[in-house]
Amino acid sequence: MRDADEFDAFYAGSAQRVLGHLSAMTGSRAEAEDVVAEAYARAWDRWATVRECESPEAWVRRVAYRLAVSAWRKAVNRLRAHRRDVVGQQAEASGVDHVAVVAALRRISADQRRVVVLYHLVGLSVPEIAVEVDANVNTVKTWLARGRRALATHLTDDDAYQTTGRGSSDVA
Known part of the structure; x- marks a missing residue:
């Protein structure tokens, strides 16, 4: 027991x-x-x-x-x-930022998403992630760098502005 x-x-x-x-x-x-x-x-x-x-x-x-x-x-x-x-x-989230991050995570590759989550949300180190995903430390570093870069492009204010469907002619 x-x-x-x-x-x-x-x-x-x-x-x-x-x-x-x-x-x-x-x-x-x-x-x-x-x-x-x-x-x-x-x-x-x-x-x-x-x-x-x-x-x-x-x-x-x-x-x-x-x-x-x-x-x-x-x-x-x-x-x-x-x-x-x-x-x-409707998204279950604590705020607009959470919704934006989850949406951006969905737009990057699975490998990049996995290491970004393990590093930033789980708090694992790069060597720990390498063990968990069964990859070389340098590969993990590459995925992490590319994932961050990809996330950054999906989390810009311009991107959020474009997803609302508003253009400069829609401004009152």
Whole structure:
């Protein structure tokens, strides 16, 4: 019973954080909920091994991300339909800045989005990210730099102005 209590404490202490990370990585809270639930189920099945990892939370996050990638590969058409469906939904956010960042994250490549989230939202170092994504440190640095640059282009005031559909002739 000690294992169940230990796992329950681990889950309670990390599930919301991992869900937030995967939501940002995938761009879809619904997909993130599915893969995070499956990743925690797998962690429970392997708890004796997972709890011995340096970071069980990173193990769950990595498994959840891999599950998401597998789902993308198997269901590209379903993903496109889902994204079209999500466009009209009201965003769950704490403010305009959050909405803008999430929208910008959706516009950059998956690798860049993943390392930007791990670095800026999760707080991992570049070497820790390299281990988690199974990539060279220099590759992670490149993805991070390119991701930041891409985000910057999507987060400018000009871009926000253009998305409102207003042009200079619309100004009163």
